[in-house]
Amino acid sequence: MRLQLGRKICIVISSASLAKIILKDNDAIFANHDVLATSKILLYGGIDIVFSPNGPQWRKMRKIFVHQLMSNASLDACYALRQQGVREMVKDVHSKAGSPIDISEQMFIMVLNITMSMVWGAPLLGEERNSIGPEFRRLVKEVVELASTPNISDFFPVLAPFDLQGIESKTKKILLWFDQMFESVIAGRMKVNGKGKNKDLLQFLLELRHQEDDGSTPCLSMDEIKALFMDILLAATDTSATTVEWTMTEMLRHPAKMRRAREEIEEVVGNQNIVEESHLPKLIYLDAVIKETLRLHPTVPFLVPRNPSKDCCIAGYTIPQGSKILINLWKIQRDPEVWENPLEFEPERFLKEPEKGDYHGNFFYFLPFGSGRRICAGLPLAERMMKYVLATLLHSFEWEIPIEVELDVSERFGIVMKKMNPLVAIPIPRLATLGQSY
Numbered sequence: 221m222r223l224q225l226g227r228k229i230c231i232v233i234s235s236a237s238l239a240k241i242i243l244k245d246n247d248a249i250f251a252n253h254d255v256l257a258t259s260k261i262l263l264y265g266g267i268d269i270v271f272s273p274n275g276p277q278w279r280k281m282r283k284i285f286v287h288q289l290m291s292n293a294s295l296d297a298c299y300a301l302r303q304q305g306v307r308e309m310v311k312d313v314h315s316k317a318g319s320p321i322d323i324s325e326q327m328f329i330m331v332l333n334i335t336m337s338m339v340w341g342a343p344l345l346g347e348e349r350n351s352i353g354p355e356f357r358r359l360v361k362e363v364v365e366l367a368s369t370p371n372i373s374d375f376f377p378v379l380a381p382f383d384l385q386g387i388e389s390k391t392k393k394i395l396l397w398f399d400q401m402f403e404s405v406i407a408g409r410m411k412v413n414g415k416g417k418n419k420d421l422l423q424f425l426l427e428l429r430h431q432e433d434d435g436s437t438p439c440l441s442m443d444e445i446k447a448l449f450m451d452i453l454l455a456a457t458d459t460s461a462t463t464v465e466w467t468m469t470e471m472l473r474h475p476a477k478m479r480r481a482r483e484e485i486e487e488v489v490g491n492q493n494i495v496e497e498s499h500l501p502k503l504i505y506l507d508a509v510i511k512e513t514l515r516l517h518p519t520v521p522f523l524v525p526r527n528p529s530k531d532c533c534i535a536g537y538t539i540p541q542g543s544k545i546l547i548n549l550w551k552i553q554r555d556p557e558v559w560e561n562p563l564e565f566e567p568e569r570f571l572k573e574p575e576k577g578d579y580h581g582n583f584f585y586f587l588p589f590g591s592g593r594r595i596c597a598g599l600p601l602a603e604r605m606m607k608y609v610l611a612t613l614l615h616s617f618e619w620e621i622p623i624e625v626e627l628d629v630s631e632r633f634g635i636v637m638k639k640m641n642p643l644v645a646i647p648i649p650r651l652a653t654l655g656q657s658y
């Protein structure tokens with residue numbers, strides 16, 4: 221489908237074969253993400269990983285992130301931070317046992333804490349958890365909404381200086397809040413001469429900054445450090461929280477499947493232990509449940525839209541340089557040619573045909589993390605965190621739906637596909653004796 225919006229041509233790709241031609245066969249041409257007026261403001265001019273065009277800047281930023289945080293060795297080394305984040309969350313949920321809780325909100329704060337610990341060594345504790353956490357979430361929600369609102373400045377760049385919808389000025393206010401937080405964290409570390417006790421990402425970046433390449437220019441500017449922080453915190457929180465919320469929704473709608481997932485966890489973990497990441501590779505059914513959720517409810521339903529870097533011809537159609545290409549995962553991942561009963565929640569399909577569960581960008585009917593060189597850079601962390609937290613939620617609690625709540629799957633499309641009505645569920649502790657272990 222092709223739409224002309226102002227000066228911008230938008231093309232929606234809804235078949236796996238075309239997605240492959242774009243994301244694999246022409247990966248180099250389509251390796252730029254579409255940069256919105258809001259992303260430029262929020263990401264310090266677009267010098268981050270998500271919005272840098274394919275080139276040396278993008279390679280530098282992505283390399284730092286992947287090497288420092290996403291290698292197996294780095295992820296193993298900071299397992300204690302994930303453990304602490306998940307345990308804090310369980311304690312918090314225990315304290316609300318019997319009352320309805322907003323699952324996505326709970327998950328958001330947990331993921332935020334884990335990522336903040338990985339990035340600068342300090343989670344939100346005590347009062348901060350109740351003040352900064354919700355404010356952070358409110359602002360991320362606003363960012364996602366602003367970025368999902370069609371902006372005249374993007375379609376008629378000549379009108380951008382007038383900011384007719386006020387989107388840019390709202391984004392600048394949000395940037396200010398984040399920027400002050402980043403400045404204060406960085407200044408705090410510099411006060412101790414960059415000698416934090418943890419070997420976290422901030423520590424590494426400050427050290428890297430002082431390894432000057434030509435004796436005068438730091439390898440990394442302060443804006444680059446802040447843009448990296450922004451990418452990580454924004455890309456990790458809403459996506460992971462929303463995916464856990466959809467997975468819990470589908471399990472609550474299918475109690476037999478939730479029972480099967482819990483039985484598997486009990487068999488692997490036992491009732492006298494708490495879930496550890498070492499248990500995760502054995503949780504095959506839970507893995508299938510997560511994949512089936514990502515198939516039916518792709519968290520980033522159109523990927524991050526791409527721009528071709530030059531005019532090109534795809535399947536006989538000319539695609540001009542700079543067009544906005546959306547890959548419609550929602551449609552592709554429900555294609556009846558490949559998925560039997562495509563609208564049904566059937567995790568068992570991935571047990572029968574495990575090859576269809578490859579989400580590393582090679583099977584073009586299932587691309588929840590994208591494909592090619594711009595594939596999600598946080599995939600290794602996302603898959604560990606989601607499985608770990610879901611296993612823990614099922615192992616520690618029974619979940620009930622408040623009587624007045626209808627469990628629905630209405631979707632709200634945007635950059636991140638949220639539930640129209642947030643999932644509210646009541647936790648009932650299962651393993652009373654284990655409560656103290658958290």
Ligand code: HEM
Pocket residue numbers: 253269270271282451452455456457459460463519520523524588589590591592593594595596597598599601602606
């Ligand atoms: C369930 C969780 C997540 C989902 C579904 C998800 C999905 C995606 C998708 C679809 C893209 C665009 C890929 C493309 O254009 O082909 C992306 C990009 C990205 N994601 Fe994720 N993501 C998740 C979690 C995370 C986490 C936890 C982090 C970081 C800690 C992260 C960091 C990034 C970054 C930095 C990019 C930009 C990569 C680039 O442009 O080179 N994501 N993600």
